[in-house]
Amino acid sequence: MTWNRDMLAFLAFLALAIAAPAAVYPVFLMKVLCFALFACAFNLLVGYVGLLSFGHAMFFGGAAYISGHVVKVWGWPTELGILAGTACAALLGLVTGAIAIRRQGIYFAMVTLALAQMVFFFCLQANFTGGEDGIQAIPRRPLLGLLDIKNDLTFYYVVLAVFCAGFLVIYRTIHSPFGQVLKAIRENEPRAVSLGYRVDQYKLLAFVLSAALAGTAGATKAIVFQLASLTDVQWQMSGEVVLMTLVGGMGTVFGPIVGAGVIITMQNYLAGFGEWVLVIQGLIFVVVVLAFRRGVVGELMAWWRRRAGG
Amino acid sequence: MADDHILTTDGLTKEFAGFVAVRNVALRVRRHSIHALIGPNGAGKTTCFNLLTKFLRPTRGRILYNGRDITAERSADIARLGMVRSFQISAVFPHLTLLENVRIALQRTLGTSFHFWRSERSLDALNARAEELLDSVGLAQYRDLAAVELPYGRKRALEIATTLALDPEMMLLDEPMAGMGHEDIDKISELIRKVAARRTVLMVEHNLSVVAKLSDIITVMRRGEILAEGTYDTVSRNPEVIEAYMGTGHG
Ligand SMILES: Nc1ncnc2c1ncn2[C@@H]1O[C@H](COP(=O)(O)OP(=O)(O)O)[C@@H](O)[C@H]1O
Ligand SMILES: [Mg+2]
Numbered sequence: 233m234t235w236n237r238d239m240l241a242f243l244a245f246l247a248l249a250i251a252a253p254a255a256v257y258p259v260f261l262m263k264v265l266c267f268a269l270f271a272c273a274f275n276l277l278v279g280y281v282g283l284l285s286f287g288h289a290m291f292f293g294g295a296a297y298i299s300g301h302v303v304k305v306w307g308w309p310t311e312l313g314i315l316a317g318t319a320c321a322a323l324l325g326l327v328t329g330a331i332a333i334r335r336q337g338i339y340f341a342m343v344t345l346a347l348a349q350m351v352f353f354f355c356l357q358a359n360f361t362g363g364e365d366g367i368q369a370i371p372r373r374p375l376l377g378l379l380d381i382k383n384d385l386t387f388y389y390v391v392l393a394v395f396c397a398g399f400l401v402i403y404r405t406i407h408s409p410f411g412q413v414l415k416a417i418r419e420n421e422p423r424a425v426s427l428g429y430r431v432d433q434y435k436l437l438a439f440v441l442s443a444a445l446a447g448t449a450g451a452t453k454a455i456v457f458q459l460a461s462l463t464d465v466q467w468q469m470s471g472e473v474v475l476m477t478l479v480g481g482m483g484t485v486f487g488p489i490v491g492a493g494v495i496i497t498m499q500n501y502l503a504g505f506g507e508w509v510l511v512i513q514g515l516i517f518v519v520v521v522l523a524f525r526r527g528v529v530g531e532l533m534a535w536w537r538r539r540a541g542g
Numbered sequence: 543m544a545d546d547h548i549l550t551t552d553g554l555t556k557e558f559a560g561f562v563a564v565r566n567v568a569l570r571v572r573r574h575s576i577h578a579l580i581g582p583n584g585a586g587k588t589t590c591f592n593l594l595t596k597f598l599r600p601t602r603g604r605i606l607y608n609g610r611d612i613t614a615e616r617s618a619d620i621a622r623l624g625m626v627r628s629f630q631i632s633a634v635f636p637h638l639t640l641l642e643n644v645r646i647a648l649q650r651t652l653g654t655s656f657h658f659w660r661s662e663r664s665l666d667a668l669n670a671r672a673e674e675l676l677d678s679v680g681l682a683q684y685r686d687l688a689a690v691e692l693p694y695g696r697k698r699a700l701e702i703a704t705t706l707a708l709d710p711e712m713m714l715l716d717e718p719m720a721g722m723g724h725e726d727i728d729k730i731s732e733l734i735r736k737v738a739a740r741r742t743v744l745m746v747e748h749n750l751s752v753v754a755k756l757s758d759i760i761t762v763m764r765r766g767e768i769l770a771e772g773t774y775d776t777v778s779r780n781p782e783v784i785e786a787y788m789g790t791g792h793g
Contacts, residue, residue: 404659404661405658405659407661407662408657408658408659408660408661408662409649409652409654409655409657409660409662409664410655410656410657410658410660412642412645412646412649412662413655415637415638416635416638416646419636419637420634420635420636422597422629422633423629424646425597425617425621426595426597426617426626426627426628426633427621427626427646427647427650427704427708428619428621428622428626428650428708429618429650430616430618430619431618434655434656437656441658
């Protein structure tokens with residue numbers, strides 16, 4: 233039953249996404265999709281394991297640098313660049329996750345933030361990242377040597393396919409035997425332990441999956457904008473993904489997509505206001521926390537259930 | 543073997559910042575017995591359970607399970623060795639259905655618990671067994687209800703069904719009947735007696751008539767120490783035990 237409802241929602245999203253370039257610039261849409269995937273990956277951890285990471289920029293930005301470097305300097309094809317970014321983010325997730333997952337609650341958030349700051353300073357100092365300039369003019373090589381992705385519209389559909397693949401991996405993970413254990417851990421960790429689950433291992437795998445897909449998002453973004461820069465790894469980026477997920481609805485399948493859409497659109501339209509964007513984002517954050525705890529999608533679902541129930 | 547102990551502890555001690563919650567406890571739990579741990583509130587019974595299942599690290603002492611030193615094992619591995627506990631505060635997975643609650647316990651045996659690429663429908667193979675277990679505690683008709691919606695006593699029953707799903711060699715039950723009505727108490731007592739035929743049960747219980755009816759042997763604790771041990775008849779005639787219970791006004 234849930235399957236069908238989610239399936240329908242996904243098909244509706246897909247139809248909308250396929251038609252969208254008729255009305256909206258493809259580059260903007262690609263940006264939304266990259267951030268939507270980033271937020272979905274983040275949500276896998278916070279919404280389904282209950283771990284609030286405040287350092288996910290390290291995976292997003294780290295993967296952006298890696299894919300930028302291997303495509304531009306080493307001349308790797310686009311698809312391998314994205315895969316390399318994903319793989320490195322997974323590896324970074326394995327190392328940082330092993331350190332962080334033993335901590336609970338706010339300590340977990342603090343450890344991830346600290347680790348992400350270390351990655352930031354590494355990126356600031358390292359040679360291959362280009363310092364303040366970042367890696368610029370990353371070429372858009374033909375995909376699989378065939379498909380010309382210099383055309384934004386063509387590339388948009390490729391990015392849509394990447395997003396869908398990532399989204400389906402997350403969806404399946406949530407609805408898998410592994411996802412069932414994750415739910416149990418989130419609901420009652422000591423009980424899961426007493427049933428023989430070595431919960432740290434499950435949390436670590438979830439962390440690595442989340443990091444890897446955040447990496448896919450960052451690597452793809454680097455190719456879209458032909459740029460990997462410090463913006464992608466700094467702590468504000470970690471904060472932005474928290475905001476997107478909260479606004480859309482933590483722990484809901486489609487919430488992060490909506491959240492990313494809302495925040496990116498807002499940033500776009502408010503770009504003229506300069507620093508005020510941050511203030512407005514802060515206000516939205518406060519309003520969501522106070523009034524719409526469940527986020528847009530979460531509140532909609534609750535409203536739907538009330539209507540159906542009452 | 544008359545003297546076959548499944549679980550023994552020596553000098554088991556737990557200090558919390560100088561306060562000794564469990565002191566020098568030497569437990570001997572016979573295989574296939576129902577062993578009750580009683581004593582006034584704060585006696586250290588729950589702390590003992592936490593030590594035995596490694597939710598707390600002992601300050602001193604040794605724990606042997608099936609002759610094997612498990613003092614340094616991790617909690618999850620204790621369960622894998624066949625010793626499974628329940629909790630004093632009912633421990634269910636509140637937003638999973640009853641069926642899913644029990645299935646979580648059954649799931650580990652499939653060996654697919656890390657398979658994030660497999661459909662959760664592969665777990666349906668466990669449904670029949672899960673329903674059987676729910677039926678054994680009288681909850682079969684609620685299988686699709688979220689656990690949070692059950693009244694307290696039924697949550698305890700669900701917890702027992704989940705524990706039984708692991709087919710444990712030894713069960714540690716912390717106040718399994720707390721909050722239950724008469725009818726449920728009788729049902730769960732009967733169930734405990736039944737499952738104990740092939741298992742060992744160590745339980746903390748305040749309902750003394752249940753303890754009298756079920757247990758083969760009783761250990762009485764007070765202020766972290768073992769005060770008395772024996773059958774219900776010997777223990778209940780022990781003047782110190784009577785005093786301990788009267789003294790705290792606990793029945
Ligand atoms: N984590 C803890 N930190 C400090 N004191 C504790 C802790 N757990 C239990 N205690 C203390 O240890 C004593 C024994 O508690 P407990 O084992 O829960 O008793 P019982 O289950 O027999 O009622 C109590 O005085 C309690 O306050
Ligand atoms: Mg207790």
